[in-house]
Amino acid sequence: MNANEVIEAYIRDVAVHLPLAQRDDVARELRALLAEELQARAESEGVAADADLAVALARGFGRPAEVAARYHGPSHLIDPADTPLFLQSTCIGLAVIWVAGLLGHLSDGVDEAHGGWLGLAGQWWTHTAIPSLWWPGALLACFALAAWIRRRWPARAEWTPRAPDHIPGGRGLLALGLAGVLLGLFVLAEPTRLLDMMLGGGAAPEAYRALTYAPEFRRFLGPLVWLLVALNVPLILAAIVTGRWSARLRGANVVLSLVFCAAAAWVVLDGPVFLAAQSDQLLKPLLVLIVAVTLLGLAVKWYRRVQPVPR
């Protein structure tokens, strides 16, 4: 390639990233400017305006996509200020999905007939790792939408003061949460009630068996889990009545969450929960996921803590 061809190639690579309306005009101007720059540089350095000098000039000008971006100003999907949060959310979410998927595959056991550990890794890769890419995609869409809304309606993005003990979503959302906990307690006490509620008592006997607790579970761990879930009721009620999550309530909530996680881990590692083994195969991975999400939530709160006053 000669110097002219190098410049033409560079202009093509820049112009292709530009909006159609200004592409040809910018390319024409760039051609004139680069030719002049090349000539001036050759004269000042006392060398020939050859292909090598043209390549050096083009490289100094910048990567074609970056140069094109400079023509229409900065544009980005995610606000730079949101990038650390986006990266954190992506990494943490992927880690949770990957670990949960791995535990799920491990719970199925290592099948030597299907390649043993290598087969399990392959299963994890195709059924967990690759499909997990929906998570960064969904996050990207959410962050981009939030950035667009902030640019479109800047007033909505203005900071508003918020007390540390405020209730996210307000009392209404908390009341909804309370209703969910009460319904959960009702079902947890006797899961077959779910069938009665949905099918009016007309479910098959196998369905009732699938949701009937094993006697060992009903003896100790079942009531313990029910009690721990039930302890959420006074906490939520107190928050609704006072209209805030006081430091004491938040502390109690953390302790309750940790105890619940310990109990849930015990349930996972202990014997059967239901009479039907298939039900346990569904429930136990779900419990692992709940524990992981709960611990993750606590870890995020701990990480985000701020103490402006030194201890």
Next chain:
Amino acid sequence: MGTDDTLGKLELELRRGVLVLATLSQLRQPRYGYALRQALGEHGLPIEEGTLYPLLRRLEAQGVLQSEWRTEDGPPRRYYVLNSAGRALLKQLAATWQGMNLAMDRLLEDEDTK
């Protein structure tokens, strides 16, 4: 002060801050990109071509410059010049710059006398 790298980055930030004002100041008369870069360089403010040429287009899109192709002085060149909005903007930015310059002088003098 930290390393040369830090100094270089901070100097770049300072230069970016005056880039628009410097460019507008040299476009009270029509100039094409390369000649403008030469003029800025001769005044002690060299600006990379990859930064300056796109900036001219952006300023034109913002409605402070107007441009036209001319062929009478040699090869075809796109000439840029301030329009009335650009002249008003230059006046305002120049006043702001002079105010900042005075403030910085005072700040740096205070620091020197300590």
